[in-house]
Amino acid sequence: MFRRLLLALFLLAVYPSTRLPAQDFRAQALRILKTVPLIDGHNDIPDAIRQRGGLDSVDFASPQPKLMTDIPKLRAGAVGGQFWAAYVPVTTMDSGPHPAVYALEQIDLIKRLCARYPVDLAMAYSAADVERHFKAGKISCLIGIEGGHAIENSLGTLRMFAALGVRYITLTHWRSLSWATASTDTARRGLSAFGREVVHEMNRLGILVDLSHVNDGTMSDALHAARAPVMFSHSSARALTHHARDVPDSILRLVPPNGGIVMVNFNPGFVSEAVRVYEDSLESRARALRAAGTDSATRRDSVQAWQARAPKATLQQVADHIDYLRRVVGVDHVGLGSDFDGITEVPVGLEDVSKFPDLIAELLRRGWTEQDVRKVAGLNVLRVLSDAERVAAAGNAKARR
Numbered sequence: 292m293f294r295r296l297l298l299a300l301f302l303l304a305v306y307p308s309t310r311l312p313a314q315d316f317r318a319q320a321l322r323i324l325k326t327v328p329l330i331d332g333h334n335d336i337p338d339a340i341r342q343r344g345g346l347d348s349v350d351f352a353s354p355q356p357k358l359m360t361d362i363p364k365l366r367a368g369a370v371g372g373q374f375w376a377a378y379v380p381v382t383t384m385d386s387g388p389h390p391a392v393y394a395l396e397q398i399d400l401i402k403r404l405c406a407r408y409p410v411d412l413a414m415a416y417s418a419a420d421v422e423r424h425f426k427a428g429k430i431s432c433l434i435g436i437e438g439g440h441a442i443e444n445s446l447g448t449l450r451m452f453a454a455l456g457v458r459y460i461t462l463t464h465w466r467s468l469s470w471a472t473a474s475t476d477t478a479r480r481g482l483s484a485f486g487r488e489v490v491h492e493m494n495r496l497g498i499l500v501d502l503s504h505v506n507d508g509t510m511s512d513a514l515h516a517a518r519a520p521v522m523f524s525h526s527s528a529r530a531l532t533h534h535a536r537d538v539p540d541s542i543l544r545l546v547p548p549n550g551g552i553v554m555v556n557f558n559p560g561f562v563s564e565a566v567r568v569y570e571d572s573l574e575s576r577a578r579a580l581r582a583a584g585t586d587s588a589t590r591r592d593s594v595q596a597w598q599a600r601a602p603k604a605t606l607q608q609v610a611d612h613i614d615y616l617r618r619v620v621g622v623d624h625v626g627l628g629s630d631f632d633g634i635t636e637v638p639v640g641l642e643d644v645s646k647f648p649d650l651i652a653e654l655l656r657r658g659w660t661e662q663d664v665r666k667v668a669g670l671n672v673l674r675v676l677s678d679a680e681r682v683a684a685a686g687n688a689k690a691r692r
Contacts, residue, residue: 320651321369323661323668328371328425329647330669332554332626333435333503333525335633336360337400338378346400352408359631359643362411365430367645371669372421372431374459374524375401376633379438381466391448394441398434398455405432416456418676435459435501435524439489440468446492458676459499459522462486462509472506474535481508487516494519497683499675502526503536503556503628510542519682520550520675525628527561527612528553528619534561543619552675553620554628555612559604559636562612566604573601606640610653613667622663626672 339358340349355361365373377397383390405412413424415431424431434455439462442448452460463473470486472478482490490513493500500521502510513521529537538553546553559566616625631637631644640649654664 316652316655317648319655319661320648320664323651323664324369324371324648327665328421328431328669328673329369329651330372330374330421330431330433330626330672331370331631331644331647332374332522332628332672333376333437333556333633334360334373334629334631334644335376335378335437336631337375337397337404339632340404341397341400346403346407351404352411359637362408362430364643364645366411368643368647370430370644370647371425372415372433374433374435374628375404376435376437377401377441377457378633379436379441379464381438381440381464384440384466389443390438390440391443391445394436394438394452395455397436398452398457401432401434414456416458417680418673421673421676433458435461435499437461437501437504438464439471440464440466442489444469444485446488449489449492449498450496453496453498457498459501459524460493461501461503461524462489462505462513464504472509474504474506476506478506479508481506481510481512482516487512490516491518494679494682495686497680499679506535507539507542510538511545514542514545514549514551517549517551518686519679520552521546522551522626522672522675523553523628525554525556525558525630525633527556527558527609528615530619531608531612531615532561532564532567534567537561540619543616546620546624550624550675550678552624552626552671553616554626554672555609555616557604557609557629557631557638557641558634559638562608562638563602563604565602569601604636604638606638606646606650606653609638609641609650610657613654614657617663617667622666623671623674625667626669627667 352362354363377394379390379393383393405414411430412432413429415421415433421431434457436457439460462471465473465475467473467476470483472480490500500513500517501524502513502521503523503526527537529539560570651664
């Protein structure tokens with residue numbers, strides 16, 4: 292007994308409470324994640340499965356080396372809830388299936404994926420569903436449509452998506468719509484009158500307005516028009532990485548009064564300024580080679596050599612964005628939105644969904660309290676879901692009177 296006491300005193304002297312060994316922070320993170328569902332705001336596995344030939348082509352219950360997501364990795368990452376992105380390519384606006392049809396197919400895939408693995412997965416349509424499934428040891432499947440073109444300018448289509456259980460819609464992807472402007476567009480316009488009507492109807496239906504992918508004007512217009520909390524399902528801080536997909540301070544300051552949430556994206560070009568600059572130089576290099584008439588094989592070799600020298604983003608830089616957002620918007624308005632299986636490169640230390648506890652451990656290492664970690668892991672997005680549900684219920688009750 293005395294020897295154990297001496298050992299404990301020695302460890303406290305060597306590792307004060309603020310400087311525990313890394314493995315202890317990870318153990319602490321895992322313990323915390325047994326008390327709160329870690330909810331990721333954006334994962335593109337539905338499209339990754341579709342591109343591989345559909346559900347029958349992937350055994351999601353077994354490790355998938357070429358994917359960032361599968362059930363074993365989700366379990367190792369202590370994931371309690373996942374927004375699966377029903378991504379709708381912008382090319383459907385011009386050719387192929389109608390955007391609404393494509394979205395329906397993606398929703399169908401998500402629901403069938405969840406039903407195929409009932410021991411581990413369960414569909415969730417409310418914050419209460421997520422909490423109930425978490426207590427039962429299951430991972431909640433939530434649906435978010437990526438690309439507002441999926442509604443095809445129809446509020447009726449929007450209402451049908453709500454009936455199918457869609458919990459958020461990203462207003463645009465990389466291409467602007469007649470009613471909302473994408474972040475890739477140089478135009479300064481934001482929401483049109485119809486765009487504001489879409490936002491109001493989403494609020495009435497309890498669908499979260501997702502402002503990832505839109506330009507600053509649309510972000511501002513939506514935040515001012517919204518009657519319920521908005522979300523940025525997978526965006527980081529532009530003050531740290533000057534990417535158009537990230538959120539500037541001027542917009543961040545509007546988030547707390549709205550009650551919304553910014554869920555940090557892991558895309559290397561969104562979290563590392565060095566990576567972003569290098570990616571821009573790579574694009575410039577490729578354009579210069581094409582303009583010079585260089586043959587495709589030489590261009591490919593040159594670009595590959597350029598890529599081999601690329602800097603790497605890190606888990607610590609992702610944590611930097613989380614820290615920064617906590618300072619600007621407050622800890623009640625920050626979450627995680629990985630974009631796994633929608634990104635081709637990953638930060639060192641965040642290679643797949645199994646690595647979430649390592650990110651939580653990094654926050655603990657930086658001195659975050661357990662309660663603040665719980666908020667970022669899942670409590671904040673649960674609150675946003677609940678608030679959106681309450682606004683929808685109150686509005687519908689008023690309409691019935």
